[in-house]
Amino acid sequence: MTFDPRDEIWNATYETFYFTYYNEILCDALVKMWQKTDDLTNQYRMRVNPEFSTEEFMRELVELRRRYGEAVQELKDDILLTKRISTSGLLVRF
Numbered sequence: 001m002t003f004d005p006r007d008e009i010w011n012a013t014y015e016t017f018y019f020t021y022y023n024e025i026l027c028d029a030l031v032k033m034w035q036k037t038d039d040l041t042n043q044y045r046m047r048v049n050p051e052f053s054t055e056e057f058m059r060e061l062v063e064l065r066r067r068y069g070e071a072v073q074e075l076k077d078d079i080l081l082t083k084r085i086s087t088s089g090l091l092v093r094f
Contacts, residue, residue: 042057
C-alpha cells in the first residue's frame with residue numbers, strides 16, 4: 001500500500017474542521033444560555049427598580065457591541081495556524 005502525503009493533509013483538515021465546528025456549536029449553546037440569564041436579570045432589575053432606564057441600557061449594549069466588533073476586526077485570521085506550525089518545527093516537508 002503506497003503512502004499518499006495528501007492523506008495527512010486531509011486528516012489535519014478534518015480534525016481542524018471538527019474542532020472548529022464543535023467549538024462553534026458549544027459557543028452557540030453558551031450564548032443561548034447566557035441570553036436567557038441576561039433576559040431574566042434585566043426583567044428582575046426592571047421589577048426591583050421601576051425607574052430602570054431601558055434607553056441607557058440599550059446605549060450601553062450598543063457601545064459594548066461596537067467595541068467588540070472593533071476588537072474582533074483586529075484579530076488576525078489564520079485559520080490553519082500556519083505561522084505557529086511553521087515556527088514550532090511541526091511543519092512536515094515532503
